[in-house]
Amino acid sequence: MTPSLLTLLRKVDTPTVCNAIEVAQGKRGFDSFTRGTMLCSAPSEPAIVGYARTAKIAAVNPPSEPPEIIKERRMAYYKYMAEAPAPSVAVIEDLDYPDCIGAYWGEINTTVHKGFGMSGALTNGVMRDLGDLPDGFSVVAGSVGPSHGFVHVREIDTPVSVFGLRVNPGDLIHADRHGALVIPPDLIEQLEAAIQKLFATERIVLDAATQPGFDFDKFRQAWEEFERARV
Structure with a gap:
């Protein structure tokens, strides 16, 4: 992904x-996009763009594994995220x-991930602390809630599913208040030109529709x- 494509992708919506x-x-x-309505913590901020670092969590029930295993996996998770290549x-x-209760994405966790240099987060789970999340790190989530429950990491660096979107580690993600998608790797080199062509063709109808005297003909x-x- 070239710097110019990255800049463009951050400017356009999903x-x-x-x-x-x-x-x-x-x-x-x-069809590699999310289904259903998702929520965005910062809908006016630029789109989230970057390569996926994946994990699975759970929060309804306490973890059944020994505490030292849970702690070790938690630290492995943060190391994995901290070492992610940008973006x-x-x-x-x-x-x-669909019965998520554990808000993994709150003020502390978002600030930590932003500090690692990450662009944002995509989840089918819960976010909280709206109004206290750091600028420049958006979360696109399935719901909003007050509690972290018994949230703990179950898996790291494995394929995940978010609102019908299958994501593999390393997939190129674009997400905003509309949801998210995976950009096919074989189209990355063509995408900048395709966006510019899309803009040019859309202007044909948009410009006509805003001119005086616009009618069916x-x-x-x-x-x-x-x-x-x-x-």
């Missing part, structure tokens, strides 16, 4: 990237879903031009 992937593929049907995103599957003319430009 629906734009979703559409641009289909432009690059030359067809509809891209990186924490992608955490809460195994209690002008719409049909603009739409035909739009269809030709998309090919």
Whole structure:
């Protein structure tokens, strides 16, 4: 991923990237995105972009393993996140879903992950401390709640599932208030040009629709031009 592509991806929203992937593929049907409504801790901040560092947690019940095992895995988790190559995103599957209660993402944990240089977090689980989370580290989560429950790490560096999106360690993630997606690795080199092409073709209809005298005939003319430009 080039610096210019990273800058562009942080500026555009996830629906734009979703559409641009289909432009690059030359067809509809891209489906590596989350399903359902997710919540964003900072909807006005730039999009979360980075390579996935994955883990699984649980919080409804106390851990059944010995405390020293839980502590060792916790420290291994933080070491794994701290050593992530930039840009990186924490992608955490809460195994209690859809009955998640443990807010793993609060003021302390987000500040720690931001300190590691990570771009943000994606989870089907819970976040809290809204208003106290650090700037520059957004969380896209499944819900908001007050308690951390018995939250503990179960797995590190394994495939995870978040709102129907399958994420493997190292996948390139784009996420914002709309949800998240995985950018296909074979399209990364084409994506910047695809986004620019998408912008140019959309302007054909958007510019026409905002001009005085816009009517159905002008719409049909603009739409035909739009269809030709998309090919």
